[in-house]
Amino acid sequence: MNEQATTGRQVLLQGNEAMVEGALAAGCTFFAGYPITPATEISEVMSVKLPAVGGTFIQMEDEIASMGAIIGASLAGAKSMTATSGPGFSLMQENLGFACVAEVPCVVVNVMRGGPSTGLPTNVSQGDVMQARWGTHGDHPIIVLAVSSTKDCFDITVKAFNLAEKYRTPVIILSDEVVGHTREKINLPHPGEIEVIDRIRPNMPPEWYVPYEDNSRGVPPMGIFGDGYRYHVTGLIHDVRGFPTQRPDEIVPFLNRIHRKISQHFFDILMVEEELAEDAEILVVAYGSVARSAKRAVREARQRGVKAGLLQLITLWPFPRQILEPYLRKVKAVLVPELNMGQVSREVKRINQGVTRVETINRIDGNLITPEEILVRLIKM
Amino acid sequence: MGYRYEVRLSGSGGQGIIMAGIILAEAAGVYDGKYVCQTQSYGPEARGGASKAEVVISDEEIDYPKAIKPDVLLAMNQKSCDAYFFDLKPEGTLVVDSTFVKQTPTTRAIAIPFTQIARAELKKEMVANIVALGALATLTKVVSLGSLEAAVLARVPAGTEDLNRKALEAGINAAKLYMQGL
Numbered sequence: 001m002n003e004q005a006t007t008g009r010q011v012l013l014q015g016n017e018a019m020v021e022g023a024l025a026a027g028c029t030f031f032a033g034y035p036i037t038p039a040t041e042i043s044e045v046m047s048v049k050l051p052a053v054g055g056t057f058i059q060m061e062d063e064i065a066s067m068g069a070i071i072g073a074s075l076a077g078a079k080s081m082t083a084t085s086g087p088g089f090s091l092m093q094e095n096l097g098f099a100c101v102a103e104v105p106c107v108v109v110n111v112m113r114g115g116p117s118t119g120l121p122t123n124v125s126q127g128d129v130m131q132a133r134w135g136t137h138g139d140h141p142i143i144v145l146a147v148s149s150t151k152d153c154f155d156i157t158v159k160a161f162n163l164a165e166k167y168r169t170p171v172i173i174l175s176d177e178v179v180g181h182t183r184e185k186i187n188l189p190h191p192g193e194i195e196v197i198d199r200i201r202p203n204m205p206p207e208w209y210v211p212y213e214d215n216s217r218g219v220p221p222m223g224i225f226g227d228g229y230r231y232h233v234t235g236l237i238h239d240v241r242g243f244p245t246q247r248p249d250e251i252v253p254f255l256n257r258i259h260r261k262i263s264q265h266f267f268d269i270l271m272v273e274e275e276l277a278e279d280a281e282i283l284v285v286a287y288g289s290v291a292r293s294a295k296r297a298v299r300e301a302r303q304r305g306v307k308a309g310l311l312q313l314i315t316l317w318p319f320p321r322q323i324l325e326p327y328l329r330k331v332k333a334v335l336v337p338e339l340n341m342g343q344v345s346r347e348v349k350r351i352n353q354g355v356t357r358v359e360t361i362n363r364i365d366g367n368l369i370t371p372e373e374i375l376v377r378l379i380k381m
Numbered sequence: 382m383g384y385r386y387e388v389r390l391s392g393s394g395g396q397g398i399i400m401a402g403i404i405l406a407e408a409a410g411v412y413d414g415k416y417v418c419q420t421q422s423y424g425p426e427a428r429g430g431a432s433k434a435e436v437v438i439s440d441e442e443i444d445y446p447k448a449i450k451p452d453v454l455l456a457m458n459q460k461s462c463d464a465y466f467f468d469l470k471p472e473g474t475l476v477v478d479s480t481f482v483k484q485t486p487t488t489r490a491i492a493i494p495f496t497q498i499a500r501a502e503l504k505k506e507m508v509a510n511i512v513a514l515g516a517l518a519t520l521t522k523v524v525s526l527g528s529l530e531a532a533v534l535a536r537v538p539a540g541t542e543d544l545n546r547k548a549l550e551a552g553i554n555a556a557k558l559y560m561q562g563l
Contacts, residue, residue, distance in 0.1 A: 010410070010411050010414075011411065012403070012406055012407045012410050012411055012417070012419070038423070122423050149446075177423070178420070178446065181420065181421070181423060182418055182419065182420050182446045183403065183406055183417075183418070183419040183420075184410075184416075184417065184418050184419070184443070184446075185406070185410030185411055185415075185416065185417050289446075292444050292445050292446060293444075293445050295444040295445075296444040296445045299444070368447070370445070370449070371444070371445050371449070372449075
């Protein structure tokens with residue numbers, strides 16, 4: 001009956017607690033944050049566990065400063081993280097843009113609650129999907145991952161750190177109130193069983209170091225403050241040495257490179273899960289806690305003879321267009337259930353271009369969409 | 382689809398409902414080796430009124446984490462009994478704390494005075510939740526009693542192990558008496 005791995009340690013954890021375990025397993029040594037419902041447990045557990053392993057926990061005065069602190073810590077060589085919810089995530093947007101342009105690896109968790117503004121502090125929502133993509137101004141690359149279970153909270157947090165380090169970029173994890181607070185039994189793997197990636201450091205003599213020079217990966221090696229590789233860090237568009245520039249022949253290659261470093265590694269960043277999707281006539285596209293309702297709904301639909309399948313998105317941005325497109329050409333209809341007024345469905349419709357029928361279920365009353373709601377619609381479709 | 386068993390524990394804030402939910406989930410998940418999901422009421426409704434904790438137990442990975450139609454409902458006060466009874470599966474089991482639940486919505490309700498037992502036998506009303514857990518496990522066999530005891534002892538504050546062990550036994554005995562028709 002029990003086919004779970006026997007190695008590691010079995011524990012009952014909330015999603016928020018599992019995120020802390022994931023961060024520590026990935027090598028996080030710095031956390032700065034400001035407590036907010038429903039993300040508070042992440043700060044709470046970090047404040048106990050991080051100092052115990054020699055790391056640093058700081059409760060900041062607000063989320064603007066939290067984001068600034070994790071950028072500074074990362075430039076000084078630490079793997080750093082913060083966690084918040086909608087209102088705090090809004091405050092982080094300015095410095096998030098700085099991290100994109102200065103190419104500073106860091107992980108930002110947003111445990112989504114009802115919005116806008118202070119909204120519904122204790123209720124579940126998925127209203128920040130577009131904010132995660134476009135909340136900070138200007139064209140910028142970003143990686144956004146969505147979690148749906150306690151196990152995800154561990155695994156995807158490890159992945160988020162790895163992607164941040166590999167591509168020198170902020171990575172946003174979108175969780176939600178249901179995922180954050182549900183307790184599940186999980187198997188915490190031993191440290192040796194986890195793939196941990198560290199940023200590439202320069203290995204040339206310090207005086208030869210050109211901090212923002214392009215290479216085949218598009219990701220320059222990162223000098224650490226204090227190790228002799230001195231360079232200038234700015235939010236202004238900069239040349240390969242890190243100093244502000246207004247020269248078109250430097251601006252364009254820089255902006256193209258920071259976008260290319262994500263786009264050329266698209267399939268390395270892309271994560272989806274498919275459930276009964278291969279021969280599906282109706283495809284449900286879901287993410288986060290709603291994906292769990294959707295999984296149950298498609299299984300029940302199959303029992304009633306409706307050929308439904310689930311495409312669960314883990315990577316939300318860059319949007320998994322290449323995975324979705326072949327489905328759009330072969331299914332009779334697509335259903336996108338989400339806890340907002342239609343943010344991922346908008347992207348699905350944009351890619352669909354009228355090829356197939358796209359329907360939505362949008363729940364904004366602060367409660368999780370139930371399997372029954374999705375099942376009823378699947379039967380009608 | 383695999384086996385799925387849903388338990389809803391309910392009562393008022395302060396009766397230890399959420400702690401009982403965590404202990405039950407730990408017993409079934411960590412000690413009995415099953416898959417578990419535990420959720421609870423959160424926010425203003427969790428402070429007083431009808432507070433609830435849910436535990437879903439399965440032999441395979443759990444999709445939807447909340448209870449859909451509970452197999453068992455534990456109601457530790459009248460308000461939660463009234464609020465949640467109608468969610469129960471038609472053939473489901475209703476267990477009430479008869480100290481506070483005076484009107485049961487069905488004649489099949491299992492009424493045991495958990496709080497009265499805690500007061501009289503253990504001199505501590507606060508262990509009524511553990512008494513109820515002992516009874517619930519005995520009546521439904523949802524978790525093994527050994528696992529439940531291990532989970533209780535791992536969660537309760539140091540120095541209260543004996544008290545909680547006795548509370549568990551009191552609940553088990555009360556349930557056995559009920560099953561014998563006494």
